Amino acid sequence: MKTKIEIRNLNVWFSKRQVIYDVNLKIPEQAITAVIGPSGCGKSTLLRAINRLHDLIPEAKVKGEVLLDGKDVYKDDPLAVRRKIGMVFQKPVPFPSMSIFENVAIGVKLNDLAKKEKLEKIVERSLRMAALWDEVKDILDSPGTSLSVGQQQRLTIARTLALEPEVLLMDEPTSALDPVSMKKIEELIVNLKNDYTIVIVTHDMRQAARISDFTAFMYDGKIIEFNETSELFRNPKEEITEKYITGRIS
Amino acid sequence: MISTISLRVKKKIQNTFLFLFASLSTVIAIIPLFSIIFEVVKNGIKAINLDFFILLPGPVGESVGGIANAIQGTLILVTLASIIGIPIGVITGIYLYEYGREKKSTLISFSVDLLYDLPSIVVGIFVYIVVVSPMHSFSTIAGALALAIVMIPIIAKTTEESLTLVPSTISEAGIALGIPKWKNIIFIVLNSAKSGVLNGIILAVTRITGETAPLIMTSLGSTFWFSGINKPINSLTLLIWRYAMQPYPSAVEKAWGAAFLLLLVALALNLIVKSGGKSK
Ligand SMILES: Nc1ncnc2c1ncn2[C@@H]1O[C@H](COP(=O)(O)OP(=O)(O)OP(=O)(O)O)[C@@H](O)[C@H]1O
Ligand SMILES: [Mg+2]
Numbered sequence: 215m216k217t218k219i220e221i222r223n224l225n226v227w228f229s230k231r232q233v234i235y236d237v238n239l240k241i242p243e244q245a246i247t248a249v250i251g252p253s254g255c256g257k258s259t260l261l262r263a264i265n266r267l268h269d270l271i272p273e274a275k276v277k278g279e280v281l282l283d284g285k286d287v288y289k290d291d292p293l294a295v296r297r298k299i300g301m302v303f304q305k306p307v308p309f310p311s312m313s314i315f316e317n318v319a320i321g322v323k324l325n326d327l328a329k330k331e332k333l334e335k336i337v338e339r340s341l342r343m344a345a346l347w348d349e350v351k352d353i354l355d356s357p358g359t360s361l362s363v364g365q366q367q368r369l370t371i372a373r374t375l376a377l378e379p380e381v382l383l384m385d386e387p388t389s390a391l392d393p394v395s396m397k398k399i400e401e402l403i404v405n406l407k408n409d410y411t412i413v414i415v416t417h418d419m420r421q422a423a424r425i426s427d428f429t430a431f432m433y434d435g436k437i438i439e440f441n442e443t444s445e446l447f448r449n450p451k452e453e454i455t456e457k458y459i460t461g462r463i464s
Numbered sequence: 465m466i467s468t469i470s471l472r473v474k475k476k477i478q479n480t481f482l483f484l485f486a487s488l489s490t491v492i493a494i495i496p497l498f499s500i501i502f503e504v505v506k507n508g509i510k511a512i513n514l515d516f517f518i519l520l521p522g523p524v525g526e527s528v529g530g531i532a533n534a535i536q537g538t539l540i541l542v543t544l545a546s547i548i549g550i551p552i553g554v555i556t557g558i559y560l561y562e563y564g565r566e567k568k569s570t571l572i573s574f575s576v577d578l579l580y581d582l583p584s585i586v587v588g589i590f591v592y593i594v595v596v597s598p599m600h601s602f603s604t605i606a607g608a609l610a611l612a613i614v615m616i617p618i619i620a621k622t623t624e625e626s627l628t629l630v631p632s633t634i635s636e637a638g639i640a641l642g643i644p645k646w647k648n649i650i651f652i653v654l655n656s657a658k659s660g661v662l663n664g665i666i667l668a669v670t671r672i673t674g675e676t677a678p679l680i681m682t683s684l685g686s687t688f689w690f691s692g693i694n695k696p697i698n699s700l701t702l703l704i705w706r707y708a709m710q711p712y713p714s715a716v717e718k719a720w721g722a723a724f725l726l727l728l729v730a731l732a733l734n735l736i737v738k739s740g741g742k743s744k
Contacts, residue, residue, distance in 0.1 A: 265640065267636065267639065267640060270636070270639060293642045293643075293644060294642065295642075296639070296640055296641065296642035297641070297642035300640070300641075301640040303633060303636070303637065303640075305633060307631070307633045307634050307637045309634060309637070309638075309652060309655070309656060310634075310656050311655055311656055311658060311659075312655070320641070320643075320651070320652070321641035321642065321643060324641075324643045324644075324647045324648075324651055324652075325641075325642055325643060370637070373641065374640075374641070377641060377642065
């Protein structure tokens with residue numbers, strides 16, 4: 215399988231405190247890679263290093279390389295990087311005071327990526343891909359915040375897809391949702407892997423087992439083990455991985 | 465056992481006492497407010513008729529004439545002040561939000577705080593020195609500038625506060641879409657805070673509509689219509705200030721009428737803020 219993102223010797227500090235240590239990881243193209251590990255081990259920090267969200271935090275320092283198709287994102291334009299590598303957060307945050315339509319269109323609009331006439335097409339296509347179109351096609355002018363939480367999360371996925379990214383980073387995208395909404399989003403994610411490279415952080419090991427092709431286990435800021443998901447869960451090589459997946463540490 | 469019961473009784477008595485005290489204070493605070501409103505309405509309504517709205521002030525001491533030029537003047541002054549003050553206030557608020565914690569903005573945040581607490585008469589004196597004196601004339605633009613200076617810190621502060629209240633996850637979501645920083649602040653964060661920002665603007669407009677002190681030494685007042693931004697201009701507050709001190713009952717009545725008008729404007733603006741706050 216082709217590698218889409220290669221992380222090389224990545225270290226991240228907040229002020230003086232190091233939270234990511236020498237991470238090396240090859241994320242395969244058009245596959246779902248899950249990142250699991252106990253709370254506070256650095257999963258979100260790793261994810262946010264990939265699309266340069268740490269640039270916003272003055273006390274954050276990143277060292278190392280993140281190669282997207284062989285090109286270091288830290289030597290590229292951060293805005294272009296974030297358009298190519300989209301991010302979905304744990305809590306859905308539709309932009310308040312914007313309609314459903316505007317929520318999906320806003321990224322394209324503010325990045326001057328498409329003419330006005332094309333916006334409608336882009337919005338429809340994105341909402342269809344996010345499996346939300348049928349539910350909202352008649353209420354596109356309603357506020358995004360009027361949707362249910364599960365729909366809001368699919369709205370933020372549509373908003374990210376509107377920019378036609380190549381990679382989707384998802385930080386616990388279903389942990390704020392009810393089981394039905396969670397199942398919908400899981401199906402959606404599995405469908406999306408035909409077109410996108412997906413990295414999903416999850417607390418839920420069963421979720422990782424259900425949907426991901428590869429799994430990375432993180433502990434204390436380090437990648438302990440990376441393998442095909444079925445292999446990692448069946449035959450963990452490290453003792454600590456086994457302890458985690460059998461629930462003996464959390 | 466006994467001690468817990470007595471403790472409970474003590475708590476209860478304390479609570480009752482506090483409740484009574486709070487209610488009493490509220491009543492004491494409200495009485496003057498309502499008596500002012502009552503007086504203004506009672507005396508003001510007598511002055512209101514068509515002439516009041518469309519005629520220039522009559523000769524001193526006579527009951528003919530109206531206050532049309534003061535209404536016109538207040539509209540012009542507030543509009544000009546808003547054109548100057550709103551954009552500067554909002555931009556300053558954005559700046560404080562973005563750089564508020566950094567060293568380079570301490571001068572600005574200090575100035576805004578100072579300006580916010582400055583008595584408005586001092587603003588009037590300042591504008592007198594830097595505008596009226598060099599121009600050798602009281603003027604509409606000087607009055608508008610003074611009012612704009614009163615507006616700016618109010619708008620800057622409310623804008624900053626409203627922006628700070630927007631969850632950082634919203635700003636972050638915008639950044640994650642590759643939106644450039646400044647566009648993100650304006651079209652995502654400010655847009656999310658717009659009801660708060662609008663409230664601040666209305667608050668500031670209400671405040672300057674009722675300001676007298678900064679106008680005394682800048683726009684001066686006038687018995688004629690507006691005749692150019694480099695000429696003095698009348699306003700409701702200046703008219704009240706001048707007429708209320710005159711010995712003629714007809715003048716005092718017009719002052720009450722103008723006060724009544726200002727009260728209505730303040731009420732209307734307040735209602736806008738309230739209803740806007742609810743719909744969000
Ligand atoms: N902006 C920040 N400033 C300072 N420290 C931070 C910041 N963000 C994260 N950290 C610290 O970095 C460490 C890793 O945090 P991170 O959020 O990456 O963990 P996580 O694995 O995603 O945890 P969770 O499963 O709870 O989401 C934590 O100890 C956290 O306190
Ligand atoms: Mg996390």
